[in-house]
Amino acid sequence: MAYYIEDLQPGLIAEYRKTLTEADIVLFAGISGDNNPMHIDEEYASATRFGGRIVHGMLSASLISTVIGTRLPGPGAIYMGQNLKFLKPVKIGDTVTARVTVSEVLPDKQRARLLTECWVKDEKVIDGDALVWVPRRPA
Known part of the structure; x- marks a missing residue:
């Protein structure tokens, strides 16, 4: 469902849920070029404070874009800005x-x-806020 600017009101909530898999990590690394060994090299990552590989922060954050572009506000909404705090891996x-x-x-x-x-x-793993442009209801 798409919301127009006239439909929006404070307190409206939408969610998207996804289990992040090995394939997601490999594909994201290939698309983004982010081959940080924290994400793709178990031997390297196991010697870090995380004790193993972790998902790219921006891959997890991209799920927010899914909500904005498909659910709330939905199709037609355009990102103008996004602030993120990565709280936990x-x-x-x-x-x-x-x-x-x-x-x-x-x-x-x-x-x-x-x-x-x-x-x-x-557990909250990412906290942030965004500013989006939202289309008006067609006349």
Whole structure:
């Protein structure tokens, strides 16, 4: 469902949930060029403070974009800015829930401020906020 700027109100929430797999890590590394051994080399990563490989932070954060572009506000919405804080690592096999909450609507500028979070079980792993442009309802 797509929301137009006229439909938005503070407190609206939408989510997207995905289990991040080995294939996701390999594909993201290939697409992004981020071959940091923290993500792709178990021997290297096992000697770090994380004790093993972790998911690319931006891969987990990209699930927020899925919510914004497909659910809330949905198709037609355009990112204008995103702030992120990576709070905890995500491990391969974790199920990440990306949650977007409308915090403010700026109808004159066709913009909305959103709270953006990612969760694994009951632990917040990413915290942030975004500004998006939202289309008006067609006349």
